[in-house]
Amino acid sequence: xxxxxxxxxxxxxxxxxxxxxxxxxxxxxxxxxxxxxxxxxxxxxxxxxxxxxxxxxxxxxxxxxxxxxxxxxxxxxxxxxxxxxxxxxxxxxxxxxxxxxxxxxxxxxxxxxxxxxxxxxxxxxxxxxxxxxxxxxxxxxxxxxxxxxxxxxxxxxxxxxxxxxxxxxxxxxxxxxxxxxxxxxxxxxxxxxxxxxxxxxxxxxxxxxxxxxxxxxxxxxxxxxxxxxxxxxxxxxxxxxxxxxxxxxxxxxxxxxxxxxxxxxxxxxxxxxxxxxxxxxxxxxxxxxxxxxxxxxxxxxxxxxxxxxxxxxxxxxxxxxxxxxxxxxxxxxxx
Amino acid sequence: xxxxxxxxxxxxxxxxxxxxxxxxxxxxxxxxxxxxxxxxxxxxxxxxxxxxxxxxxxxxxxxxxxxxxxxxxxxxxxxxxxxxxxxxxxxxxxxxxxxxxxxxxxxxxxxxxxxxxxxxxxxxxxxxxxxxxxxxxxxxxxxxxxxxxxxxxxxxxxxxxxxxxxxxxxxxxxxxxxxxxxxxxxxxxxxxxxxxxxxxxxxxxxxxxxxxxxxxxxxxxxxxxxxxxxxxxxxxxxxxxxxxxxxxxxxxxxxxxxxxxxxxxxxxxxxxxxxxxxxxxxxxxxxxxxxxxxxxxxxxxxxxxxxxxxxxxxxxxxxxxxxxxxxxxxxxxxx
Numbered sequence: 158x159x160x161x162x163x164x165x166x167x168x169x170x171x172x173x174x175x176x177x178x179x180x181x182x183x184x185x186x187x188x189x190x191x192x193x194x195x196x197x198x199x200x201x202x203x204x205x206x207x208x209x210x211x212x213x214x215x216x217x218x219x220x221x222x223x224x225x226x227x228x229x230x231x232x233x234x235x236x237x238x239x240x241x242x243x244x245x246x247x248x249x250x251x252x253x254x255x256x257x258x259x260x261x262x263x264x265x266x267x268x269x270x271x272x273x274x275x276x277x278x279x280x281x282x283x284x285x286x287x288x289x290x291x292x293x294x295x296x297x298x299x300x301x302x303x304x305x306x307x308x309x310x311x312x313x314x315x316x317x318x319x320x321x322x323x324x325x326x327x328x329x330x331x332x333x334x335x336x337x338x339x340x341x342x343x344x345x346x347x348x349x350x351x352x353x354x355x356x357x358x359x360x361x362x363x364x365x366x367x368x369x370x371x372x373x374x375x376x377x378x379x380x381x382x383x384x385x386x387x388x389x390x391x392x393x394x395x396x397x398x399x400x401x402x403x404x405x406x407x408x409x410x411x412x413x414x415x416x417x418x419x420x421x422x423x424x425x426x427x428x429x430x431x432x433x434x435x436x437x438x439x440x441x442x443x444x445x446x447x448x449x450x451x452x453x454x455x456x457x458x459x460x461x462x463x464x465x466x467x468x469x470x471x472x473x474x475x476x477x478x479x480x481x482x483x484x485x486x487x488x489x490x491x492x
Numbered sequence: 493x494x495x496x497x498x499x500x501x502x503x504x505x506x507x508x509x510x511x512x513x514x515x516x517x518x519x520x521x522x523x524x525x526x527x528x529x530x531x532x533x534x535x536x537x538x539x540x541x542x543x544x545x546x547x548x549x550x551x552x553x554x555x556x557x558x559x560x561x562x563x564x565x566x567x568x569x570x571x572x573x574x575x576x577x578x579x580x581x582x583x584x585x586x587x588x589x590x591x592x593x594x595x596x597x598x599x600x601x602x603x604x605x606x607x608x609x610x611x612x613x614x615x616x617x618x619x620x621x622x623x624x625x626x627x628x629x630x631x632x633x634x635x636x637x638x639x640x641x642x643x644x645x646x647x648x649x650x651x652x653x654x655x656x657x658x659x660x661x662x663x664x665x666x667x668x669x670x671x672x673x674x675x676x677x678x679x680x681x682x683x684x685x686x687x688x689x690x691x692x693x694x695x696x697x698x699x700x701x702x703x704x705x706x707x708x709x710x711x712x713x714x715x716x717x718x719x720x721x722x723x724x725x726x727x728x729x730x731x732x733x734x735x736x737x738x739x740x741x742x743x744x745x746x747x748x749x750x751x752x753x754x755x756x757x758x759x760x761x762x763x764x765x766x767x768x769x770x771x772x773x774x775x776x777x778x779x780x781x782x783x784x785x786x787x788x789x790x791x792x793x794x795x796x797x798x799x800x801x802x803x804x805x806x807x808x809x810x811x812x813x814x815x816x817x818x819x820x821x822x823x824x825x826x827x
Contacts, residue, residue: 219761382753401755404755413752417748418717420765424554424736425554429766430758431763432757432758432759
């Protein structure tokens with residue numbers, strides 16, 4: 158074992174319910190040998206996101222499952238340490254789906270070059286990457302906010318929620334976030350400027366929504382599902398827009414959870430509910446990244462990262478994130 | 493009591509669960525006296541529709557509740573027997589929200605003149621009225637069908653469902669309907685030309701959907717909700733459109749029914765679900781009526797009515813309709 162090995166995190170078993178450490182296997186192997194047309198990346202930062210839980214299941218979804226024995230999937234950013242393709246050079250920073258490992262080979266397809274002079278390179282897998290783009294298109298395109306609208310964001314301190322809520326504020330909306338600790342609620346209100354926050358674990362969500370949204374709810378950006386979403390749906394206004402970005406409350410259930418069949422609220426409110434994936438908006442990523450960067454530079458958009466060092470800690474950190482132990486965007490500092 | 497009295501059906505009590513005969517009160521009163529600016533209509537046909545169940549509850553919705561002691565609301569068509577307004581003449585046929593009674597006064601607001609030469613006047617409260625318009629805008633505007641799409645319609649033999657399904661056929665879609673008796677299933681397939689029908693009371697809906705929709709489901713026009721909708725949602729394709737027109741399976745429940753929290757299907761399929769009310773499309777009723785009439789004349793659109801004679805039979809007929817005892821559009825022939 159030396160520092161020159163490739164540390165990989167494999168899917169060891171398909172989890173039942175919440176993943177456990179035993180569902181992952183950390184191994185060391187040789188740094189892969191580069192071939193003509195390839196490049197070798199030393200990973201600097203790995204993104205950990207709730208969607209990865211879905212990839213651990215053997216069910217049909219929008220992307221293939223990870224096979225047992227394979228490296229866990231994930232977005233990462235790193236430095237090219239060797240290149241045998243004319244499109245990329247040694248020393249360049251690239252972002253891509255490199256997985257949970259410390260080195261990765263690539264033929265360059267799907268990689269994005271990152272300019273390190275524009276900010277911390279890990280923002281390419283955060284506010285200026287998949288989570289930021291998801292928030293941007295979900296809030297602006299799916300929810301179509303108008304100044305003065307009341308917007309509720311669930312998992313509001315998370316990687317996507319914090320950006321979605323702040324974009325709604327930039328658009329002139331009244332923004333209420335739900336989160337699972339008082340610290341998170343305080344963060345979204347005091348540091349991000351949300352108008353109110355609700356701790357869904359300690360408060361009566363219905364009562365708190367009544368107080369925080371006296372004029373009802375025009376937009377709901379949903380990352381969690383479950384009973385929080387049930388309470389929001391009861392309170393939507395005519396013409397409400399609901400973006401189903403994620404349903405993290407449901408990802409670790411062994412049996413489907415039951416809830417009220419409440420779709421008639423959509424009828425009587427003439428409301429729309431739409432599930433979306435960020436990939437559908439790929440042709441407009443440049444537009445979104447330009448605006449997000451501008452808002453960051455104008456100090457209108459803040460971004461909280463929750464950083465853990467060491468790729469070996471990825472499984473435990475991922476499990477903790479699914480249990481709500483993070484505050485902000487979860488990142489592994491790989492090297 | 494004589495034939496010149498006004499027979500009215502009042503809401504006697506707010507139903508718990510399915511309405512019973514005792515929740516209605518049939519009374520005879522004098523034919524109302526007309527004043528300047530008013531017209532008096534002798535009702536010929538009364539429409540009975542599932543939405544009326546919602547009006548019997550004391551809850552906030554898109555339209556006011558009927559108060560206990562008031563005449564039940566409902567669309568009807570009748571003949572003007574006296575007019576003291578220059579806008580309407582004696583003998584004209586008018587459609588409006590006259591309620592469950594045999595005579596009605598009106599100031600003319602919201603009335604629509606019906607040309608009896610164009611077809612049976614009761615079509616103005618059916619295929620060429622609210623149910624037909626609901627099907628037209630729900631299917632074409634909310635669901636945006638493309639030829640070749642697989643379309644599922646629930647309550648497919650009902651007033652709205654039969655039209656929605658036939659419009660989908662006209663648009664070149666493959667259309668599957670669900671209904672609650674073999675007779676209804678046979679009707680939509682043999683007489684209306686649906687590609688397949690599923691008896692949701694006797695078949696395993698999931699298995700039957702698998703057989704009838706081997707390529708998944710692109711469009712769902714939902715009138716019922718509940719477990720039929722759960723099974724459809726599991727099988728939607730990428731980009732699916734779901735119109736929530738009604739949720740009749742839920743209207744008579746004393747406690748909200750529980751079902752799987754299944755909104756993540758919307759995310760992974762990037763699907764839209766939209767509740768709608770026909771009134772939002774009022775500016776385009778002429779467009780819709782023109783097309784619906786044309787399709788009827790071309791024999792592309794058929795329409796089944798379930799006619800019961802006598803306003804006194806309205807309560808029992810309404811209760812029967814909520815229990816699925818009708819086949820087609822439920823009408824009361826008042827006079």
